[in-house]
Amino acid sequence: MTQMSTDSSIIDQRDPDTxxxxxxxxxxxxxxxxxxxxxxxxxxxxxxxxxxxxxxEIEVHIPISYDGHILESSYRADFVCFSDIxxxxxxxxxxxxxxxxxxxxxxxxxxxxxxxxxxFGAERLDHKRVVYG
Numbered sequence: 777m778t779q780m781s782t783d784s785s786i787i788d789q790r791d792p793d794t795x796x797x798x799x800x801x802x803x804x805x806x807x808x809x810x811x812x813x814x815x816x817x818x819x820x821x822x823x824x825x826x827x828x829x830x831x832x833e834i835e836v837h838i839p840i841s842y843d844g845h846i847l848e849s850s851y852r853a854d855f856v857c858f859s860d861i862x863x864x865x866x867x868x869x870x871x872x873x874x875x876x877x878x879x880x881x882x883x884x885x886x887x888x889x890x891x892x893x894x895x896f897g898a899e900r901l902d903h904k905r906v907v908y909g
Contacts, residue, residue: 793857793858793890794861794892794905797857797863798892798894798903800821800824800830801824801892801896801901802901803824804817804821804824804896805896805900807820808820808896810897811897812867814865814866814867816867817865817867818834818854818865821865822855825855825857830857831858832857832858834855835853835854836852836855836856836862837850838851838852838853838885838886839885840885851881851882851885853882856888860888860889861891862883862888862891862892863891863892863894864882864891865896866894866895867895867896867897868895868897868898869897870898871902871904875893875895879891879904879906880906883909884908889907889908889909890906890908891906891908892904892906893906
């Protein structure tokens with residue numbers, strides 16, 4: 777079952793780590809606005825995470841296994857924060873279902889339960905929280 781929430785007050789009470797990541801993303805979007813390439817937001821977000829003491833890894837390799845075998849194909853997550861929140865960044869005018877499916881596949885492959893899809897391409901930061909499992 778996949779559940780999405782974008783209500784910051786609910787996220788703050790139930791998941792302060794996710795709330796902290798969204799706050800950092802909002803700060804980046806407020807400063808840079810929309811229109812840059814995804815890589816620009818990724819670099820700025822890494823700086824913001826450091827400034828806020830949010831633990832993160834960038835460009836995390838996600839192996840995929842099948843029937844006990846690791847496949848040559850793999851994913852690469854833009855960030856993993858707090859050791860268990862996968863972040864996928866976009867810089868698009870509109871998100872679609874394929875973007876949400878991408879983060880769901882990341883969660884399936886890792887066994888993590890929490891993910892964030894962050895879109896910096898719109899006038900306002902668009903964020904989708906995904907809880908898998």
